[in-house]
Amino acid sequence: MVRRRPALVSLLLALSLVLAACGGAPAAKTGSPQQGQQAASGGKTIRVGLVTDVGGLNDHSFNYLADQGLQRAKTELGIQGQVVESHNQTDYIPNLTNFAQQGYDLVIAVGFLMTDAVKTVAKQYPDTKFLLIDDQIEGMPNVASAMFRSEQAGYLVGALTGLIEKQHALPNLKGRDQVAVIGGMKIPPVDAYIAGFQAGVKAVSPQTKVNLVYEGKFDDPTGGREVALSQIAQGSDILFHVAGGTGTGVIKAAESQGVYAIGVDADQNYLAPQTVITSALKRVDVATFDVIKSVRDGTFQPGVHWFDLTNDGVGYAKPVAAVPQSIVRQVEQIRQQIIDGQIKVPATVSQ
Amino acid sequence: MRGATGRWRAALIPLLAVLLSLLIGAVVMLASGYNPLPAYAALFVGAFGTPFNIATTLAHSVPLMLTGLGVAVAFRSGLFNIGAEGQFWVGSIATTWVGYAVGGLPPALHVALALLAGAVAGALWGALVPGLLKAYTGAHEVITTMMMTYVAIQLSHFLLEGGPMQAPGYTPVSPDIRPSAFLPLLVPRTQLSAGLFIALGAAVIAWLILERTTLGYRMRAVGFNARAAAYAGIDVAATTVLALGLSGAFAGVAGAVEVLGVNHRLYDSFTAGYGFTAIVVALLAKNDPWATLGAALLFGALSTGASYMQLSAGVPSQLVDVVQGIIIFFIAADAIIAWLLRRSRNRKEVAA
Structure with missing residues (x-):
C-alpha cells in the first residue's frame, strides 16, 4: 500500500497538471459567438x-x-x-x-x-x-x-370547487359543504391566489365554507400534512394549497384520506393522479x-x-375525468367572462 | 514538536483525498456521458480564470474561512461544534440590526460595533446553552449545537416573515444596513470586501490563542485528554464554555462579514450552509488555522467554479453536487475516522 502511493500521487498530479493546462481553452471558445442555427x-x-x-x-x-x-x-x-x-x-x-x-x-x-x-x-x-x-x-x-394575476387562476379553481361542493359531484365527499385553503406564508403572491379562490367559491356556491390556514413555511411537507389532516378531520374534502413544497404534504394527506386536492403553479396532477383534480396555473x-x-x-x-x-399567463389545469363535463363547461364560461371583463376578481383576502 | 517532514506527511492525506475525489468525479462524469476534461477545465477557469472569478472565489471563501476557524478551535478542545450554522445566523441577525438601527456613527466605529455584535451573539449562542450544558450536565454538544441551529434559523424566519425585522413590502428581507456599516470592496463590482482581511486576521488570532496563550494551552489539553487536564488542575468546565464561546464568536463574525461586506441586509434563508461546509473545511485542514484558510479557499473555488462549469461546459448542477459530495465524503470519512480513533485511544489510555 505504502509503496504504491508515490505512483498514485504522480498520476494524480499529472492529471491535475493536464487539467490546469486546459484551463484557458473554454474561455477563449465561449468568448466568440457560437455558430448555432440561425434565428428565423x-x-x-x-x-x-x-x-x-x-x-x-x-x-x-x-x-x-x-x-x-x-x-x-x-x-x-x-x-x-x-x-x-x-x-x-x-x-x-x-x-x-x-x-x-x-x-x-x-x-x-x-x-x-x-x-x-x-x-x-x-x-x-x-x-x-x-x-x-x-x-x-x-x-x-x-x-x-x-x-x-394569480387571483384569476384562483377564481377559476374556486368556482370549480364551489360547483363540485354544491352538486356533490365527486364520490367520497363528506357532505359538510366545507373546503380548505392552505397557504405557505401570508405574502401578496400567495394571497392573490387565495383571494381569487374565496371569491370563486362564493360566486357559485355562497353557502360553502372556506377555511383558511397559513402553514408558515414553503419547505415543510410534514407540517403541511399535519395541517391538512386536521382540516380533513374537521370536515373539509377539497384542499387547495398555495404552499410550494409544503403543499406536497397537503396533497399526500388528501390522498391518504381519500379526499381531493388542488395543485398550484404547475400542473401537479402527477403527484397524486386520483387526488389532484386540477391545479391553478401560473404560466412562468x-x-x-x-x-x-x-x-x-x-x-x-x-x-x-x-x-x-x-394572454394565457395564468389558468387552470385540465380537470381529471371524474369531474363532470357540465361543471368544466361552466368554469370555461366563467373564464370567458373574466376575459371579457364581466367578472372582476379581487386580489386581497377576505378573512 | 513535529518537524517539516511531519507537516508534509500530515498534509498528504487531505491532498490525496481531494485528488482522488476529483478522479472519481471524472469517472462519474464519464459514466453520465460528459467529458470530464473540459468540465474540470471550466471548473478551474470559473474559479481562477479572470480577476472577477478570483475575487468571487475569495468572496465565497471568506465565510468558510471564518466558520471553519470556529469549528477548528472547538475541535482542538475536543468539542464537535456542528452548530456553526446557527451561530452564523445569530451573528448575521445581530449585525444586521446594529447595521440599520444604530445611526450617526462614523464608518469605522459603526463597522466595529456591528462586527462586535455578531461576535458576541455567536459566542453567546455557542457558550450559553451548549457550553454550559456540556460543562455542567455533560449534554453532548453535537445535539445541543445542532438544536440551537434550528432555533436560530426559526428565529430568523420569525423576525423576517412579517416580524419586527421585515422591511416594508412583502419580501421577507430586513431593511438595508446603513452605508456607514458597509465593509469597503477590495475589487469594484465584485462581492470581495475587506472581510478577507478580517478572515486572515481571525486566523492569526486563532493561532495566537491556540498556540501562544494559557487559554489555548488549556483548550488543547482538555481536547487531548480531559481527565488528565482536570488532574493537572485545569478547570475543564470553564475551558469548555470558553472554547464553545470562542468557536461561536468566529462563526458569528462570519455572519457579520457576510452582512456588512456582501448582502448589506438579512435575507430569509440566505446561507447555503456555510456552517456545515465549515465542518469539512476544518476536518480537511486538520484543525490547523493556516490550513483552514487553504481548505476554505478550495471549497470557495469549487462552489464558484461549479456555476461556471454548468454555464460553459453544460454539466448539470446535479453532477456538480455529486462531485462535491464525493470530495466531502472522502475528506470527512478520512478525518472523522482519524478523530474517532484518536479519541478512543485517549479513552483507553484513561481507562488503563
Whole structure:
C-alpha cells in the first residue's frame, strides 16, 4: 500500500497538471459567438441565460417552469439557452454577471429573491437585457419583469370547487359543504391566489365554507400534512394549497384520506393522479417564452409585463375525468367572462 | 514538536483525498456521458480564470474561512461544534440590526460595533446553552449545537416573515444596513470586501490563542485528554464554555462579514450552509488555522467554479453536487475516522 502511493500521487498530479493546462481553452471558445442555427428572423443566434434561485430546477414550480419556457424557445425559436442553478444567495450576482460578461442577449432571473441582484447587475451591463420573474422593477431600460394575476387562476379553481361542493359531484365527499385553503406564508403572491379562490367559491356556491390556514413555511411537507389532516378531520374534502413544497404534504394527506386536492403553479396532477383534480396555473413558462421571443424579434419592452387569462399567463389545469363535463363547461364560461371583463376578481383576502 | 517532514506527511492525506475525489468525479462524469476534461477545465477557469472569478472565489471563501476557524478551535478542545450554522445566523441577525438601527456613527466605529455584535451573539449562542450544558450536565454538544441551529434559523424566519425585522413590502428581507456599516470592496463590482482581511486576521488570532496563550494551552489539553487536564488542575468546565464561546464568536463574525461586506441586509434563508461546509473545511485542514484558510479557499473555488462549469461546459448542477459530495465524503470519512480513533485511544489510555 505504502509503496504504491508515490505512483498514485504522480498520476494524480499529472492529471491535475493536464487539467490546469486546459484551463484557458473554454474561455477563449465561449468568448466568440457560437455558430448555432440561425434565428428565423436572420442575424445572429440569440443567446439566453437562465439563473434559478436557490430552489433549483426540480422545484416543481417556478424554476422548473421557467426552464420549460426556455427549452420550448430553444426548439421553436432556434435560440441558444443555458441554465445555471444558484446554490446560495451570494451566487446570484456572480451567476447573472457571468452571463452578462459573456455577451448573452437576455438573462432571466427567477424569483423575487433575485430582485436586488438584478438591479445591481443590470446597471453595470446596460447592453444586456434582463427578465425578472415575479417581482416588479420599473424605470430600468434593459429590465423587464413578469407579474401574474394569480387571483384569476384562483377564481377559476374556486368556482370549480364551489360547483363540485354544491352538486356533490365527486364520490367520497363528506357532505359538510366545507373546503380548505392552505397557504405557505401570508405574502401578496400567495394571497392573490387565495383571494381569487374565496371569491370563486362564493360566486357559485355562497353557502360553502372556506377555511383558511397559513402553514408558515414553503419547505415543510410534514407540517403541511399535519395541517391538512386536521382540516380533513374537521370536515373539509377539497384542499387547495398555495404552499410550494409544503403543499406536497397537503396533497399526500388528501390522498391518504381519500379526499381531493388542488395543485398550484404547475400542473401537479402527477403527484397524486386520483387526488389532484386540477391545479391553478401560473404560466412562468409562457412568460419566459414570450419575453425570449420579443428579444429575438427585436420588440423587447422593459418594465412590468402582466400575465393573465387574456394572454394565457395564468389558468387552470385540465380537470381529471371524474369531474363532470357540465361543471368544466361552466368554469370555461366563467373564464370567458373574466376575459371579457364581466367578472372582476379581487386580489386581497377576505378573512 | 513535529518537524517539516511531519507537516508534509500530515498534509498528504487531505491532498490525496481531494485528488482522488476529483478522479472519481471524472469517472462519474464519464459514466453520465460528459467529458470530464473540459468540465474540470471550466471548473478551474470559473474559479481562477479572470480577476472577477478570483475575487468571487475569495468572496465565497471568506465565510468558510471564518466558520471553519470556529469549528477548528472547538475541535482542538475536543468539542464537535456542528452548530456553526446557527451561530452564523445569530451573528448575521445581530449585525444586521446594529447595521440599520444604530445611526450617526462614523464608518469605522459603526463597522466595529456591528462586527462586535455578531461576535458576541455567536459566542453567546455557542457558550450559553451548549457550553454550559456540556460543562455542567455533560449534554453532548453535537445535539445541543445542532438544536440551537434550528432555533436560530426559526428565529430568523420569525423576525423576517412579517416580524419586527421585515422591511416594508412583502419580501421577507430586513431593511438595508446603513452605508456607514458597509465593509469597503477590495475589487469594484465584485462581492470581495475587506472581510478577507478580517478572515486572515481571525486566523492569526486563532493561532495566537491556540498556540501562544494559557487559554489555548488549556483548550488543547482538555481536547487531548480531559481527565488528565482536570488532574493537572485545569478547570475543564470553564475551558469548555470558553472554547464553545470562542468557536461561536468566529462563526458569528462570519455572519457579520457576510452582512456588512456582501448582502448589506438579512435575507430569509440566505446561507447555503456555510456552517456545515465549515465542518469539512476544518476536518480537511486538520484543525490547523493556516490550513483552514487553504481548505476554505478550495471549497470557495469549487462552489464558484461549479456555476461556471454548468454555464460553459453544460454539466448539470446535479453532477456538480455529486462531485462535491464525493470530495466531502472522502475528506470527512478520512478525518472523522482519524478523530474517532484518536479519541478512543485517549479513552483507553484513561481507562488503563
